[in-house]
Amino acid sequence: xxxxxxxxxxKKKKMNLIKVSKDKLDLRIQKDVDQWLxxxxxxxxxxxxxxxxxxxxxxxxxxxxxxxxxxxxTNVITSAYKKNIRxxxxxxxxxxxxxxxxxxxxxxxxxxxxxxxxxxxxxAKIAGIEMCRSFSEQYGLNYLSVQPNNLYGPxxxxxxxxxxxxxxxxxxxxxxxxSNKKKCEIWGSGKPKREFLFVDDLxxxxxFILEKYKKIEPINIGSGFEIxxxxxxxxxxxxxxxxxxxxxxxxxxxGVYRKFLDSSKIKNLGWKxxxxxxxxxxxxxxxxxxNKC
Ligand code: GDP
Numbered sequence: 545x546x547x548x549x550x551x552x553x554x555k556k557k558k559m560n561l562i563k564v565s566k567d568k569l570d571l572r573i574q575k576d577v578d579q580w581l582x583x584x585x586x587x588x589x590x591x592x593x594x595x596x597x598x599x600x601x602x603x604x605x606x607x608x609x610x611x612x613x614x615x616x617x618t619n620v621i622t623s624a625y626k627k628n629i630r631x632x633x634x635x636x637x638x639x640x641x642x643x644x645x646x647x648x649x650x651x652x653x654x655x656x657x658x659x660x661x662x663x664x665x666x667x668a669k670i671a672g673i674e675m676c677r678s679f680s681e682q683y684g685l686n687y688l689s690v691q692p693n694n695l696y697g698p699x700x701x702x703x704x705x706x707x708x709x710x711x712x713x714x715x716x717x718x719x720x721x722x723s724n725k726k727k728c729e730i731w732g733s734g735k736p737k738r739e740f741l742f743v744d745d746l747x748x749x750x751x752f753i754l755e756k757y758k759k760i761e762p763i764n765i766g767s768g769f770e771i772x773x774x775x776x777x778x779x780x781x782x783x784x785x786x787x788x789x790x791x792x793x794x795x796x797x798x799g800v801y802r803k804f805l806d807s808s809k810i811k812n813l814g815w816k817x818x819x820x821x822x823x824x825x826x827x828x829x830x831x832x833x834x835n836k837c
Contacts, residue, residue, distance in 0.1 A: 545699040546592035546635065549747040557751070562586055566593075572615040577623045588631040590750065591620050591672075599661050599731070599799050601706040606664035613668035621675050625683065632687040633750055634676050636669045636762065638739070638803050640691060647806035650691070650762050659800045673762055680760040690753060693766040693805050697743030697824065698831035710740065710825070713777055714832050717786040726788045728781075731796030734774030739804045741767040742824035745817040752815045766805030767817045779822065783829050 547563065554561045562584050569580050571593050595612040602609055617634065624632055641648045642656030653673070658666050676687035696710040704716045713730065720728040749765045757763060771779075777790050819827070 545695065545697060545701075545743050546746065547590075548699045549697060549743040550590055550592070550750065552744065553747040553751060571619055572612060574619045574623070577619040578626065581620075581623045581627045581629065585627065586629060588633070588754070589620065589624055589629060591617065591632055591634045593620075594635070594669075596665075596708075597701070597706045598708040598712060599797055602662040602665050603797065609662075610664035610668045613665060614671060617668070617672040617675065621672070621679060621687065624687075625679055625685065630685050632676065632685075633753065634672055634687065634689040636673050636689045636691045637666070638691055638693040638764070638766070638805055639800075640666045640669045640673065641803075643800050645802050647804050648764070649806045650764055650809065653762070661797050661799050677760065677762075686760065688753070688757070688760055689762045690750065691762060691764045691805065692746050692749075693739040693741050693764075693803065695741055695743050695746055697828055700743075700828065702832055709738070709773060709776065710780070710828065711832070713780045714784065714829055717780055717784045718832070720788055721784055721786040727791050728786065728788055730773065730777050730790050730792050732773065732792065732798040733794050734777065734792045735772060736798045736800065737770050737772050737802050737804070738776070739766050739768070739770045740776075740821055740824070741765065741817065742819040742821075742827070745819050745824075748818070749810065749815055752813070753810070756813050756815075757810075763809050764805040764807045765810055766807040767821075768807060768811075769817075769821055770802075770804050771821060776821075779825055780829075783825055 551561055569576055571577055593616055595609055639659060639662045641652050643659055673689040676689045679685050680687045700711040701707040702711040702715045704712050717728050746765060
């Protein structure tokens with residue numbers, strides 16, 4: 545999803561994107577990564593590849609989430625260093641931060657307890673962030689980590705089981721509508737709040753950072769827009785045109801109650817998101833209806 549958004553954005557710029565698909569290069573295999581980077585020698589790497597999933601997927605497969613993410617990022621960062629590639633933008637995540645009810649600043653990292661449902665994934669990402677900092681400081685490189693909040697958009701994983709909340713609810717409500725189901729199940733209480741960022745806004749933010757941010761200290765990227773899962777579900781229901789009832793099933797985990805980033809660092813540099821949640825959801829549903837995966 546992020547890679548495709550970067551590609552859409554890059555087409556407008558005078559930059560040459562070298563892309564490689566998962567079936568051509570398995571980033572979990574160090575010697576293949578070494579070879580590929582040695583051959584292609586990019587000036588900048590956007591490290592968006594990761595094993596990702598929604599709350600239940602993270603909770604059920606922590607072994608894969610920690611080990612595969614550690615493999616991918618360690619392979620790319622160490623090979624990049626060996627091949628003298630001087631710039632990486634590594635995508636972390638807002639879930640690396642300790643549980644907090646307040647807007648979360650970059651320097652809150654490692655100051656408290658992590659949310660258990662995605663702890664394995666978070667610890668892997670924290671290791672990636674620390675690797676970027678260590679390689680930058682020790683070898684004078686520009687390996688920067690950025691922390692986007694909950695992303696959504698075209699090419700997301702529209703699975704009711706393994707997807708994040710937005711694609712999962714689009715899929716579930718669409719299926720409920722076409723099969724005339726009277727009820728659609730939403731996980732948890734509906735009370736938690738999330739800050740959502742449309743993936744094309746993230747792509748713009750990444751190019752903005754490339755141009756305007758010359759430091760190696762991690763930087764947050766949040767939309768500043770927060771909504772409860774309950775209200776989000778109503779928005780999606782409306783866009784899909786589903787007329788049944790939403791049932792909140794509290795047997796499923798809520799995760800953190802709030803996960804809101806303090807994005808003043810990037811906002812003070814002049815970046816702001818362009819796509820509202822209503823518009824972003826419409827574009828995402830449009831993409832889903834065309835591709836129905
Ligand atoms: P999180 O931000 O890591 O918790 O990621 P998710 O996008 O998976 O979940 C966000 C919130 O949406 C949590 O409170 C979930 O319980 C809630 N939620 C409600 N229905 C669903 C669903 O069908 N799938 C997912 N993934 N989350 C859901």
